[in-house]
Amino acid sequence: MATVQEKPTPTEYSVAEDVQGSNVGDQSTFVRFDEPAPLPPSEEHEDDGAPSLAQKILMINVVVLPILALMAVVWMSWQYGFMGWLYVGLLFGGWYVTGLGITVGYHRLFSHHSFQCTRSAKIFWATVGALAVEGSPVKWCATHRKHHQFSDHHGDPHSPHLHDGGAINAIKGFIHAHFGWLITGHWTEADTKKYAPDLMKDPVLGWLDRNYVWVVVASLLLPAVIAGLVTMSFSGALLGLLWGGFARVGFTHHMTWSINSICHVFGTRDYKSSDDSRNNLLFGVLSHGEGWHNNHHAFPTSARHGLKWWQFDLSWLIIRAMQATGLAWKVRLPSEKALEKRAL
Numbered sequence: 001m002a003t004v005q006e007k008p009t010p011t012e013y014s015v016a017e018d019v020q021g022s023n024v025g026d027q028s029t030f031v032r033f034d035e036p037a038p039l040p041p042s043e044e045h046e047d048d049g050a051p052s053l054a055q056k057i058l059m060i061n062v063v064v065l066p067i068l069a070l071m072a073v074v075w076m077s078w079q080y081g082f083m084g085w086l087y088v089g090l091l092f093g094g095w096y097v098t099g100l101g102i103t104v105g106y107h108r109l110f111s112h113h114s115f116q117c118t119r120s121a122k123i124f125w126a127t128v129g130a131l132a133v134e135g136s137p138v139k140w141c142a143t144h145r146k147h148h149q150f151s152d153h154h155g156d157p158h159s160p161h162l163h164d165g166g167a168i169n170a171i172k173g174f175i176h177a178h179f180g181w182l183i184t185g186h187w188t189e190a191d192t193k194k195y196a197p198d199l200m201k202d203p204v205l206g207w208l209d210r211n212y213v214w215v216v217v218a219s220l221l222l223p224a225v226i227a228g229l230v231t232m233s234f235s236g237a238l239l240g241l242l243w244g245g246f247a248r249v250g251f252t253h254h255m256t257w258s259i260n261s262i263c264h265v266f267g268t269r270d271y272k273s274s275d276d277s278r279n280n281l282l283f284g285v286l287s288h289g290e291g292w293h294n295n296h297h298a299f300p301t302s303a304r305h306g307l308k309w310w311q312f313d314l315s316w317l318i319i320r321a322m323q324a325t326g327l328a329w330k331v332r333l334p335s336e337k338a339l340e341k342r343a344l
């Protein structure tokens, strides 16, 4: 497990500091930054090794068993007519699209300003991300910026490494990182004001924050309405609500949470970072590129997380397509010099 160090009193969070290193003019399509953002809280990460085999086996069970159980439920439901291709589409299609709203919109655009885009593209990504039911953009980004400021040190809202050693504590830490942190008093108004003042000023993001409950209602009702209209039945609408609403939200949550839990424990480290973030192939592919999490912690403002050619990063491909069609610009990428500086 990672050695936890006391973090000095944090300085005021600054978006400007987060995106420092911009060295190209306003009209540029790409911004190649030479200076990666500073590594809080210490430049050198003290890596004290991977978890033991027993811990790995236990954690793999924690991760894999619920997924197997879900697959079994889907299969059994199919036998009794409670599942079908329409609902598979609403479940996985809904996850895929709203998941991109989180990765391209909430994460790379709003949290890290890793590219700039048209107003309508901003509204689109904010809305699609909001439908994932992971909180309003303002609250999500505030929590996420706090994660970067303290990553795997005291103050990090969802580190798996803040419990003592041993297999039981490893599981406790993992569960805390996955979803336990949600019920430990984060998402406070004070944190939102401190970490996302720039986003609170945006009228659309502010509206989504104030009216988030209605976004949640819409996110659940939309698949119910679609399924009801396609099947022209009330039972179809109910199954749409079940699979395209609740099951889709649950699945999307686990995908996002896995970045906080799995990608701070399992995988490889290619770059120096002040935490235990990892590059994880499975979640790189499954989670729209977010599993290249060590790359991301080394270069938080880079629009591209899969930095090697073989590291599939769907969110980056979409940002690249937006840039090619004039919808996005000032797309931030680390220069060769920056990559060399952080290489392990």
Ligand SMILES: [Zn+2]
Pocket (backbone or CB within 6 Å): 147, 151, 259, 260, 264, 277, 293, 297
């Ligand atoms: Zn992280």
Ligand SMILES: [Zn+2]
Pocket (backbone or CB within 6 Å): 107, 111, 112, 144, 148, 296, 300
């Ligand atoms: Zn981030």
